Amino acid sequence: MLTLEQGLIRQGSFSLAANLTIEPHKKYAVIGPSGAGKSTLLGAFCGFVPLTQGKLLWQARDITHAAPGARPMTMLFQDNNLFPHLSVQQNVGLGVRPDLRLSSDEKTQVESALARVGLADMADRKPGSLSGGQQSRAALARVLVQARPLVLLDEPFAALGPALRNEMLDLVDALVTETGASLIMVTHAPEDVERIADEVIFVASGTAMAPQPARALMENPPSELRAYLG
Amino acid sequence: MAHRTLQVSTKTGISAATLVLALILAALGAVFWRAEFGSLLGPADWAAIRFTVLQAVLSALISTVFAIPIARALARRQFVGRSLLVTLLGAPFILPVIVAVLGLLAVFGRAGWLNAGLAAFGLPAVSIYGLQGVVLAHVFFNLPLATRLLLQGWQTIPAERFRLAAQLGLTPQAVFRSIELPLLRQILPGTAALIFVICLTSFAVALTLGGGPRATTIELAIYQAFRFDFDLNRAALLSLVQLGLAGSAAVTALWIIPSISIGGGQDRPLKRWDAQGGVQRMLDGAVIILAALFLLLPLGAVLARGLIGLPQTPASVWQAAGNSIGVALLSIAVLLVLALPLAGWIATTKRSSVEGVGLFGIAASPLMIGTGWFILINPVADPFVLALPVTALVNVLMALPFALRILVPPLRDTVQVYGRLSQALSLQGWPFWRWVVLPRIRPQIGFAAGLTGALSMGDLGVIALFAHPDRTTLPLQMYRLMGSYQMEAAAGAALILLALSLGIFWLFDKGGRWHADA
Structure with missing residues (x-):
């Protein structure tokens, strides 16, 4: 279980607040408008973006200051993987x-x-x-x-075509199921959410909201999410 | 965005920097310890200072300005012999000064080809001696260096940029403005500053083509003060001036040397879609031919005369050649041990001022460092016994700034592009060097090592101070042959020296690029 406790990331005029928990064996989609801080959130999990405030806990162990490679997670970046x-x-x-x-x-x-x-x-x-x-x-x-118990995807398949991307998502789905890892993936596509995610973390207006069950959320989105989905 | 910037060889880098500084400062201290400051600089010294600055400014300007069209033409044209020409671009710079002077004299000298041509048209002869000769020789040496530095920069532009430019149908002017000009702005000032600093401490060129009250550099004046007058006081004063002048130039250079970082690409071979027009092709062709002639004619002259003189070379030349090979290999080994950790430290540190450590080595006069160590060693051991190792060490200090200029930018790029991935994989310390840095910058390591080897092989500087009948290097032996008017034997020695210098450069440069496909 990964917990971001009262987390706050500040970079110049940008700020992102997050207070959330990642459960084992679950798949999370991180969605939200461009520039809202989806990648920043993953960067904070991974140790590439410092937390201005708050703590990051793994199984109740404080890993806020652990080196990126010493964290229980593996991340695929947008490029240069x-x-x-x-x-x-x-x-x-x-x-x-x-x-x-x-x-x-x-x-x-x-x-x-x-x-x-x-x-x-x-x-x-x-x-x-x-x-x-x-x-x-x-x-x-x-x-x-x-x-690793956590797999983080920062849109590594964004450059692939829809069929290939779905193929990759299915492969990811199968792999994390085999290894029993939790998955946290940034995406822009609602169909990705439907395809793979159990829960959705919606990032907007400087906040990463707590995860909510994907199906219920997508069927009945709150106004901000509805505006984003269009 | 990365808050945990990757630390690469910080401790070893600082140790190397400290060692370099200690070597220079100890020499400086020794010179001042022996000097008595009884007098101030005389008019001849002021003339030397003025001449030094003037020829360095002219050499730097001319070299960098002409390098732009040549590098541009080479970057965007594929033709038979291109790679040979690029290798040859390394030649004049790694060419022993004394050999190059022999070649330049054959082309531009009193009885050279140029004056023969002028005479055929009834035109007055031009002289190679004095300011124009010193600048000509410096341009001959540094134009190719500038071209290669620019070309390397040009080749770090990802092919994707040019593909995008082709896609957008940009005009040549727009390509230049949007892709090439930003690159030039990053690389040109540093290149010009580097050449300026190199030319400030010019010795062998001034020794052979300058001299006299109107064309003496500070370095030559230092040599004369030591060698002819053993006037340590005047030499120390001139060393101080040299250090202040070249040192402040080096510091100024650092202000205008920005970090070079041009994003990552997928390492595809550079293919260009722009500049396909006829006029551009012709201009590029003319530029390439002129540059090739400027380089090849003097080299051809050395070759032709050397072949005639080769049978007349005495055994002492071969013995000296053996010494020179040893000195060159020692220089390479010491250079890599110092330069790699230094480059790693510089590439990841926020303060760009630390690159000055490398430039400091060239700002300090090599002759001053040599003499300083002569003074320090003298009470403890026979300096003539240690002449060769000291020569190697001074050669390393001379080569260090070039090595850093070559190694730091790709190292910085590597850390920027692959630092995050490496951190995520816990790649650090030796495995990070072994699997990421060394394979990615191997071509530059080979280039730097080759440059150092050749520089050391052909250096005629410190060894002249330590002159000993039995322990000499090949350049000194050649100089002695010329001094005793054995011109044919000297030409033969020049050919051997040329082959050794180019050979050691080729070996390492090629070795670095061997299979460096990715």
Whole structure:
């Protein structure tokens, strides 16, 4: 369970308040207008954006000041999720050990993760020679080997076409179900919410609201959300 | 946005910086310890100061202005021999000064090709000696350096930008304004300042093409004060002037050297869609041909004369060549140990002033550092025994600013683009260097190492002060042959020196770019 307690993020004139809890094994969609602070919220979870006030707790342990890599989560950014000079296998291997000194068991683990996302034949290729969908799969293979209890997606599939994006979302859905992780994903598309999310965190007017059940919320949105959905 | 900026080699970087400062300051201290300040600067010294500044300003301006069209033409044209030409652009700068002077004399000298051509048309001969010769030699050395620095900057512009420009159908002027001008604004002032500072401490060019009351640089005046008069007082005063002048220039340079950071791309090969017009093609072609001629003619002259002289080279030349190789390899090793952590520290620190540590090395006169260490070593050991290691060390200090200029920008980019991902993966310390930094900046490491090796191989400076009959480097041996009028043997030695300098540069530069496809 991840809890953001009385959190406040201030960056110049921008501010975002959040007081919310992420339950295990659930999938959350973060929606809201551009510039409302969806990415900032994920950045705060991950340790890239400092909390001006408040605390971040993981299983009652304070991780407010923990280094990004020491947090129980893995994040996919909008871009630059892979090192272009390393092979797919090495990129995934970094999720197992940052020094890439993999034992044979760990190598097997990387290989089976690549097989799981359908990239078994691409292990020695560099990201630049892969398609956008394959690059996403490689990044997801790394998420798989990291096996963290929380998976954060900051629109990593935004550049993909609708069919491919749905394919990726289904793959993410399957992967987090297999690993038992919670998922927090930023999205602009209401159909993504329907497709994958149990709960919705609506971010607007300087506040990230507490999660609400997705179906009920989308069927009967409050006025601000209705204005956003159009 | 990142509040936890990635820290790269802060401790080792500070240690390296401290060591560099200590090496320079100890030498400075030694010089002043031995100097007695009885007199002030005389009129000849003031003339040297004026001449130094004037030739440095002219050299920097001419080099950077001409580098723009050349780098632009090379960045957007693909042609047979392009990569060879780009490699050759490294040549004059890594060319031993004394070898280049031999080549320039063959083309522009009294009996050179240019004057032969002028005479054929009944025109008066031009002289290569004095201000014009010093500036010509400096431009010959620094125009290619500026071009390569610009070209490297140009190649960091992601191909996506040019694709976008092509998509928008931007005119050449608009491409220049929106993509290239911002880049130039970032790189040009620093490049010009760097060349200015390099030329301030020019020694060997002034020794061979300048001299006399009207064309003596401060560095040459320091050498003469030591070598001919052993006037430590005057040399110390001139060293102080040199340090103040070049030091303040270096500090000013830092003010106008901005951080170079041009976003990430997907490392696709640079393909250009703009500048396909006929006039632009012709202009680019003419620029490339002129630049190539300016570089190749003097080199060709060295080659032709060297081949004739090669059979006459004495055994002492080969022995000196062996020493030079050792000095060059030692310089490279020490440079990398110092420059990499320094670059990592500079790239991630907020204060850009720390880059001054590197520039400080060139602001201080190499001859002053050499003499300072001569004075320090003398009571403890025989300085002539240590002549070669001291030469290597001074060469490292000379090469350090270039190495930092080459290493810091790509390191800064790497941290900016991949720092967040690395932090998320707990990549830090050695694994971060091993898997992220070193592979990403390998071409620049190779370039910096090659430059250092060649610079060290061809340096004729400190070793001249330590002159010892048995322990010499190849440039000094060549200078001695010229001094004793064994011109053919000197030409042969020049060819060997040229081959060694270019060879060591090629080896490392190529090694860095080998399979650096991503």
